[in-house]
Amino acid sequence: MPVNPALTALWPAPHASGAVDATVHVPGSKSVTNRALVLAALAAEPGWLRRPLRSRDTLLMAGALRAMGVGIEEGVGPDGSGEAWRVIPSGLQGPTTVDVGNAGTVMRFLPPVATLADGPVRFDGDPRSYERPLHGVIDGLRALGARIDDDGRGALPLTVQGGGALEGGPVEIDASSSSQFVSALLLSGPRFNQGVEVRHTGSTLPSMPHIRMTVDMLRSIGAQVDTPESGGEPNVWRVTPGALLGRDLTVEPDLSNAQPFLAAALVTGGTVVIPDWPARTTQPGDRLREIFTEMGGSCELTERGLEFTGSGSIHGLDVDLGEVGELTPGIAAVAALADSPSTLSGVAHLRLHETDRLAALTKEINELGGDVTETADGLHIRPRPLHGGIFHTYDDHRMATAGAIIGLAVEGVQIENVATTAKTLPDFPALWAGMLGN
Numbered sequence: 001m002p003v004n005p006a007l008t009a010l011w012p013a014p015h016a017s018g019a020v021d022a023t024v025h026v027p028g029s030k031s032v033t034n035r036a037l038v039l040a041a042l043a044a045e046p047g048w049l050r051r052p053l054r055s056r057d058t059l060l061m062a063g064a065l066r067a068m069g070v071g072i073e074e075g076v077g078p079d080g081s082g083e084a085w086r087v088i089p090s091g092l093q094g095p096t097t098v099d100v101g102n103a104g105t106v107m108r109f110l111p112p113v114a115t116l117a118d119g120p121v122r123f124d125g126d127p128r129s130y131e132r133p134l135h136g137v138i139d140g141l142r143a144l145g146a147r148i149d150d151d152g153r154g155a156l157p158l159t160v161q162g163g164g165a166l167e168g169g170p171v172e173i174d175a176s177s178s179s180q181f182v183s184a185l186l187l188s189g190p191r192f193n194q195g196v197e198v199r200h201t202g203s204t205l206p207s208m209p210h211i212r213m214t215v216d217m218l219r220s221i222g223a224q225v226d227t228p229e230s231g232g233e234p235n236v237w238r239v240t241p242g243a244l245l246g247r248d249l250t251v252e253p254d255l256s257n258a259q260p261f262l263a264a265a266l267v268t269g270g271t272v273v274i275p276d277w278p279a280r281t282t283q284p285g286d287r288l289r290e291i292f293t294e295m296g297g298s299c300e301l302t303e304r305g306l307e308f309t310g311s312g313s314i315h316g317l318d319v320d321l322g323e324v325g326e327l328t329p330g331i332a333a334v335a336a337l338a339d340s341p342s343t344l345s346g347v348a349h350l351r352l353h354e355t356d357r358l359a360a361l362t363k364e365i366n367e368l369g370g371d372v373t374e375t376a377d378g379l380h381i382r383p384r385p386l387h388g389g390i391f392h393t394y395d396d397h398r399m400a401t402a403g404a405i406i407g408l409a410v411e412g413v414q415i416e417n418v419a420t421t422a423k424t425l426p427d428f429p430a431l432w433a434g435m436l437g438n
């Protein structure tokens with residue numbers, strides 16, 4: 001995706017001169033788009049993906065699947081409405097090379113797919129991808145019969161020696177550093193000879209809504225999945241081998257990327273409407289209705305979408321974000337502007353996300369005059385009057401949007417490399433300006 005050089009420098013975060021009043025159409029969900037691409041590629045027949053997110057992470061996923069022989073064509077959808085991708089599965093091929101960028105979904109969901117290719121698939125990515133944990137996928141796949149060449153660190157780069165099929169069966173992994181280990185093994189599970197039974201052995205498991213999203217999407221494409229919630233053992237998921245159907249799926253807006261816009265309503269005491277907010281969803285961003293209400297806003301789902309209104313005051317809160325870790329940077333930004341302290345907990349694993357998010361948030365908010373301290377599993381945030389300055393983003397899209405939230409209330413905040421938002425929301429600067437009426 002071409003990057004506008006002007007945006008890689010310093011971007012003056014717009015300061016809000018009054019209450020925002022806007023409707024913001026948020027592009028599709030990264031997590032849904034990348035699961036849908038993998039499942040459609042593994043299906044027995046072609047399928048449609050409508051309103052897919054087109055961002056760095058999803059274009060990397062599409063590019064990787066194409067490199068393995070899957071057809072992904074531009075189209076307008078079976079009923080002629082909306083942009084769509086037509087996904088045409090085929091025998092998966094190697095040798096090939098996959099660039100994962102810094103996309104957790106690509107680096108974790110695709111090695112299991114590559115075991116089904118008929119030759120080697122090499123995985124490489126951004127420098128940060130070498131530091132992000134992958135041991136659950138590597139060790140798990142080896143236990144299920146895969147051959148993988150790596151350097152023994154449990155991380156990228158690596159080569160999966162695809163053998164055209166994988167035996168599958170029961171496997172134990174510790175997914176306490178990423179729920180994506182569980183999702184990765186489940187998504188390809190229907191195509192393994194014996195299916196897969198994943199048992200998580202660690203003490204904590206983050207991001208449960210994302211595992212539910214995996215299970216829901218598997219079921220919707222014809223897979224049989226047994227889960228702890230459907231009467232199975234705690235921490236055990238079982239996928240039966242079987243063919244997957246070609247479906248016509250419309251991607252929901254990315255509710256985690258709706259966060260900065262909802263935050264703008266909260267911070268400025270205004271109103272923001274997000275059209276197409278789903279009435280029922282597995283996306284973790286749906287928790288924002290409750291969290292931002294506790295922080296001082298109010299919201300209603302109407303036929304226009306989610307209407308969120310700020311009251312003019314922002315309150316701190318004590319909250320365990322273990323299930324919804326990707327919301328932490330945006331919540332921390334709002335908490336730094338609140339009228340009382342906050343404690344965010346349950347998110348130790350954020351140290352291994354796009355950057356060490358706990359360290360990055362602490363440093364950047366404190367450099368604007370804030371008072372944030374890291375705890376063992378989160379942040380203590382004591383609001384103080386903030387001043388302008390440079391907000392560094394460490395190639396982390398959610399750091400950039402967190403800085404933009406602070407900039408609404410604090411004059412003179414400059415975001416370094418706002419273009420990093422292209423990971424999941426390439427239109428962010430324009431959407432932000434549009435919301436502010438600029």
Ligand SMILES: O=C(O)C1=C[C@@H](OP(=O)(O)O)[C@@H](O)[C@H](O)C1
Nearest residue numbers: 031178179180206207210325326
């Ligand atoms: O499966 C997914 O789509 C995701 C799962 C979560 O990962 P972790 O469990 O590694 O936090 C989340 O933070 C990430 O943004 C997307």
Ligand SMILES: C=C(OP(=O)(O)O)C(=O)O
Nearest residue numbers: 102103104105326353354
């Ligand atoms: C953690 C995130 O991404 P990834 O899918 O790369 O893990 C995120 O988007 O907040």
